[in-house]
Amino acid sequence: MNNRELLKGIPAEHTRFIKLANDKGHNSVWDFVRAPDGRFYLSICGEDEQPLSALLYEYYPKTGGTRLIFDLEKVWIVSPAEMPPSKIHTSIDFLPDGKLIMTTHNTAPAPGHKRWLYEQHYEHPWEGFPGSIVIIADPDTNDVNIRGIPVPRESLYGGVLGDNPDYYYFLGYMRGHFYRLDLRTNEVKDYGKVSEFSSCRLIKDDAGRIYGGSYTGSLWRLDPVKDEIEDLKIYFESPHGTKYRRQFIYGLKSPRGTLFLTDNVDGELIELHPETLEVIRHGYIHLRPEQPRNPVVGYAVGGFAADDNFVLYYGLETFHGNDIMRLARWDILGGGEPENLGLIAPDGKQSHYVCEMLFDDDGWLHIVDVCGEYSPYILAVDVGKLAQIQESGSEWELQPENPAALDSKPDPAVEPNMHMNENSQYFMHMEAGKIRTLPLHRHIGWKNSSVKHMSLSEGTIQCISGTDAVYLLAGDDFSDHWDQPVVLYGQGCPRSCIQLHPGGTAILTSDNSLLVADLNHASIDKIIRLPMEQTWDRIVCRQDEAALVISDADGRLAVIRIADGSVSLLQGVRLAATDAHVIPLDEALLLLSGENDRLIVYDTAHMKSDPLEIAAPSIRGRAFQAVVTGGIVMGDGSVAAGTRDGLFFLISADLSSTTSFGRLYSAGGLRDFISFRNDIVGIYGDERDAGHVFYFSPQRGFVDLGRPRVIKDNSRLVHIDSEWASIHHIACLAYSTENDLLCVASAERYGCVIRYRNVVTDWS
Incomplete structure (x- = not known):
């Protein structure tokens, strides 16, 4: 594809530009959702630069108007030294009574910090982030119910309501754990680690199973009936090996009951059959012949929506080094290939990144630009008109900011920033x-x-x-x-282990046995059955190669001799703590x-x-x-x-x-x-x-x-x-x-x- 085609802009006559509130310096939107009743909501957020709290608005797609529902700065007290709840990020869902449930997230600095230093202040009692809050908001009355901090110090990063509306599920940004909040009892369940860190997207299939992905592209799901995590051993595959993130970033349910999932930054599109776990790899979301993309750009895909015929629409960064988003579509079920619909650059306001896009009832696509020079804004596009123009074979006007750029070559690719830290004083x-x-x-x-x-x-x-x-x-x-x-x-299963000598290990197990293992030969040399009237749960230390000191839950100590398996309780001593x-x-x-x-x-x-x-x-x-x-x-x-x-x-x-x-x-x-x-x-x-x-x-x-x-x-x-x-x-x-x-x-x-x-x- 030549430069003239790459610099083609979306025709202004088929768009509407809506500037969003940024009076205080808010520069992004990280949640843009449509409720079951057809109403639209969006969060306006602060990222990186200023200590801002997020705002929640209702958005009216026909007029482009917005209505403030709440300003977090006014409904949640934050110490002036702490990091604020700067975002509501991919977490808004809808309760049966029409209320909105969501969590907060943080990527903004504390007032006294030079930059965002969330992890560096994770355990700082005064200047760190106290933890995300769960919010329930009534869009009709603007009433806000803050349920509290479910995971202290953690920043929550994506959420979804279960098919059982008593349960709200969400991910932790730093630790990469997956959690469930019981809205009846406020009990929080931690399912454990499911990602290195920083995974935010969750999607449900028709059976109510919840899917997510790790930062390096491993897919997993939770079946609420079994109530346990299943790692699917299905991965996004990168042509660049382990160099870049491969996190699941967008997903849609198709008319045939499958899930279409794509990742950042490569933009591989896979189709997953929930019942069989069969995977169809459809290739990459890039314009042909740029597949796979090289060198990699910052985001690749931004926003992901489908029309009534399940034609996919998404933002695409394909102009190397220039950090420009364009609108693309892909008739994936019809056997098509990705098509370029033009730069997202209303009146030259080039989009840095697109976080979400949604269709309204009239077929207009509402695209949210974030984190750029002109952000945040919405560009509403009559994509039906664009399709008619393309089908007629007509060309629309080129709309670059600089006409001389038509004959220029793309700049060399620049490594994505991704909160890049160049100062070794901040390295952890x-x-x-x-x-x-x-x-x-x-x-x-x-x-x-x-x-x-x-x-x-x-x-x-x-x-x-x-x-x-x-x-x-x-x-x-x-x-x-x-x-x-x-x-x-x-x-x-193993409860406690200790090395006896190189390759030799003692293993205390849950069935009250002590195993003497030869790890070099992957074998068990001896099994000692400990008396069942007492449960031993830890090998405390090795007394010598022939004897170990073990303890029970009450802190009692005993010496076990490996040669004969004898256990001698030590009198007059207990552990001070477990x-x-x-x-x-x-x-x-x-x-x-x-x-x-x-x-x-x-x-x-x-x-x-x-x-x-x-x-x-x-x-x-x-x-x-x-x-x-x-x-x-x-x-x-x-x-x-x-x-x-x-x-x-x-x-x-x-x-x-x-x-x-x-x-x-x-x-x-x-x-x-x-x-x-x-x-x-x-x-x-x-x-x-x-x-x-x-x-x-x-x-x-x-x-x-x-x-x-x-x-x-x-x-x-x-x-x-x-x-x-x-x-x-x-x-x-x-x-x-x-x-x-x-x-x-x-x-x-x-x-x-x-x-x-x-x-x-x-x-x-």
């Missing part, structure tokens, strides 16, 4: 010489992809996982080769927390406790949170330890003194310490925190290495050859001295392992 990720993600969720069912244990042996990563059995996942330590999952044990850590000092002595900040040494040989004169450090007034949750004996005999409140400290080798190094963050404990280059690394954070990996050496002190996050939104990561990943709840760490490889495993469903070779511990 762990840095290393080489970084590579191992997406376990592509090799096993998601529910079995969260890691319980990980080890490195003979150039192989070995992971234990499973919710319905004990699985071994193994593969090369730094390539993409991965063996088929092996079921090591089918009578229970997450308390026990540090073996030698083959008989254990160091652990007593009451509050007290420390004790327990002698397993004589079953005797010896209280120490020293105490674990604590925040003043919070000694009750000073339980030791992680620790390790260092090479010089001193003990490095951390508490539930996140304080890191050293205990001298003679157990007579402590040195505190302070706290990593405002919440979250320190745990799972391992040896690393003659120093140590460990994990900060628990299930609800944004996990970090920390490093300690006597020379450098207590150092945050960052988050296990391979999100290519900064100049360091944008070009790396790796799948995307974002781990919040870290399961465990493993390190190999042979090739200086540190691996970080996810404790969440949709699990993965991120591998770091030559980790950077000093950025000076």
Whole structure:
């Protein structure tokens, strides 16, 4: 297609231009919906630049008029230092009584911030985002009912009402979890992780099943009857490998009961049959012969609608490097190919991006432009007239801003910004010489992809996982080769694991068994059936290669000898908390927390406790949170330890003194310490925190290495050859001295392992 055709504008005489409110600087619309009764609603939002709150309007398609229903700034109190609810994003749905239900989202900075820094302030109590709210609004009376914050600190990003209208479902932006709110009881159910992060689109089939997709193109669904996530092992396929996002961004139900789904940024169009899960790949949404598109542009597709004959209409960015949207259509059921209907540029106001488009009862298509120089606006187009012009063979006038551009060549493509971060002071990720993600969720069912244990042996990563059995996942330590999952044990799932020696692992299972596994040979060498009158749920530590210390839910401790399977209850000692850590000092002595900040040494040989004169450090007034949750004996005999409140400290080798190094963050404990280059690394954070990996050496002190996050939104990561990943709840760490490889495993469903070779511990 030549430049003259690419610069063809939509004829003005067949359009209506409607400028939307932006008196305060609102620059976008991220929800534009049509109710079952035919009324139209849209959210006017702020993005990136200013601390704005969203507004909700009713839109009148025949006149282009709008009516304000509510201004969030006036109905929801936000502290002047906090990030505001700047968006209502792909979440509006309709209750049976005609009221609107929706959530808020945030991509605007706090008043005191230079840019949008949501994740950097995730746990900041004063300047972060407190969490999205669920809103029910009556469009007839403008009454607003705010139900509260269902997921604290999370920004909600897409929602849909279930076929049972008592349930409202939505996605979390940062953590990538899927949730359900029971509107009768306010109970929130977390279905777990379904995306790396930042997935927003949900669609229902005729049976009421809800479909979504991960940021890297994995499709999933929820059947409300079964009430569980089903990962479909169906993916959007990119000609660019893992370089760009492949998130499901738009979807429509067809007259034949199938779902037409497309992704950003490639724009692959697939048709999914819900009953058979058959997939038809229709190719890409681009104008021919540009298929697949190369180089990639920022968005590819913007808006997605179908007329009464299911001819598809969508915004398309196809003019390389110029960031211009055009209107395209595709008679997909009629066997057609994508057609260009012209630039979306009323009076030269070129569209930067189209978020949504909707048909009215008269066949006019209403297109919403966002995030550009002239945004937000609606361009209503009489697409029926455009079809008549094309069918007659007539040409319409070219309408570029600059007629000289007709003979110019397109500018070189520019990498999409996607909130691109060029300033290393804002980088959150762990840095290393080489970084590579191992997406376990592509090799096993998601529910079995969260890691319980990980080890490195003979150039192989070995992971234990499973919710319905004990699985071994193994593969090369730094390539993409991965063996088929092996079921090591089918009578229970893993509760707790510990390494006995390279390749040898003890696994405590849900059926009260202790397995001695040889991971190098994918075999179980021994099964010890523990007494059923007591349920043991954690391997606390390894006393030596022949004995383990285990605990039950009440904190009672016992020694189990692997040779004969005997279990001896330890008298006069209990764990101070279910997450308390026990540090073996030698083959008989254990160091652990007593009451509050007290420390004790327990002698397993004589079953005797010896209280120490020293105490674990604590925040003043919070000694009750000073339980030791992680620790390790260092090479010089001193003990490095951390508490539930996140304080890191050293205990001298003679157990007579402590040195505190302070706290990593405002919440979250320190745990799972391992040896690393003659120093140590460990994990900060628990299930609800944004996990970090920390490093300690006597020379450098207590150092945050960052988050296990391979999100290519900064100049360091944008070009790396790796799948995307974002781990919040870290399961465990493993390190190999042979090739200086540190691996970080996810404790969440949709699990993965991120591998770091030559980790950077000093950025000076």
